[in-house]
Amino acid sequence: MANNEKILQLLKTKGQQTSQQLADVLELTMMGARKHLLNLAEQGLVVSGTDHPEAAIANSRGRPQQYWRLTKAGHQYFPDRHADVSLQLIDGVRQLFGAAGLEQLIVQREQQQQLHYRQKLSNFGDLAAKVQQLAEIRQQEGYLAEAYLLDNGLGDNSLPEIGAPDGSWVLVEHHCPICAAATLCQNFCRSELQLFRACVEGLATVERTEHLLSAGSRCAYLFSPVSLGN
Template identity: 25%
Template sequence: MENSAKQNDVYAADGDTRRKILLILLERAPVIASDIAEQLQLSTAGVRRHLDNLVEDHLAEAVSPRQNPYEPKMRGRPAKTYRLTDKGRSIFGHGYDSLAVAALTTLREVGGDDAVRTFAKKRIHDIVEGVAPANTSEKSIEDTAKSLVEAFSNHGYAATVDAVGNGLQICQHHCPISTVAAEFPELCEAEHQAVSKLLGQHTQPLATIADGHGICTTNIPLTPIKHS
């Protein structure tokens, strides 16, 4: 009986670690095993075992790391990076995709494209409601970007913001409406417009989950918009 109880504890611990790794892959991918190990304070070998199991279960996949052109090339084989598969992302939910697509299709048939755009603007307004617009200072822009990331994360987007080059980069590691957005790009367009307006900056969408990428990435050069 005692051995059985200990075994169950091990299985429970494994399940908890597995969930934590899945969440890190959702929020920070692509990521290497040693970075996950450092964040969870586990051995790299133990994390690799979990990653191998996730790959075997088709929940994660190993991808070739991208070489930063501004960094010197390192000798030796680069470490594997990992990210979630579509199956892995589905664990975190995609909302009522079929119902939403059907509803928006009907809305377009009844009210046309303008009706869909109006819906998209209302939806993003509800998500970012309460986020204070930035002024022209970089500190204010960074604070607004952090507030946007928090608002998106509260709605299931697992968003992060990082300083990149001469600007900021907002990444959404999960999109709860990706299937719907693939058919109705007005949803993404309204989102980019809202972000640009609140930050007072031009935005450069680099990739979207709706288009088949593993992450939604928006670049924000810290250059104020000049109004004519």
């Protein structure tokens, strides 16, 4: 993957970053990272500014830091899969067979996914292994997914006091490659949640804690282990 693509992916998954932060991750000099950023800016994919919370702190101490973020075009660099065709098909099914017919189609897709995912997860016994493998499957499908153990110091702190039990995992999806279809019919989102629940049945409960289509910046799912007494 070229450095320009790596920068776009880092800004998509990590949010606003300074030139130095990007340089450290990519093992470049700051000038090298800045050269790539300026090239992306010329393409209209990124823009810099000082409206990051940390920039305000820096401003109180002296010169504010410049933070780089994706533009709308930058976000669209990660496109929906066959979005136009998907929307046409969904609308066609709804017109021909009504809402019930569309729901049957979604249920069939969910069942097919469950079979596929369960086969992929069959060699993974515990919750940690299953969630990490789920993240890998979703990453391969274009969701820019990652999984982390809640409060293990490795993930972000965007899930506040939610009272999750010890051993809970979080699956984060920074991009939704079926977003256009899900926007038209949010039963796709319900189906995704049911899919995850089926994959860890008996091991954990699953709740969506952040939703891209409900003013969230991504989708996040909390996997809470089921106690032995339940």
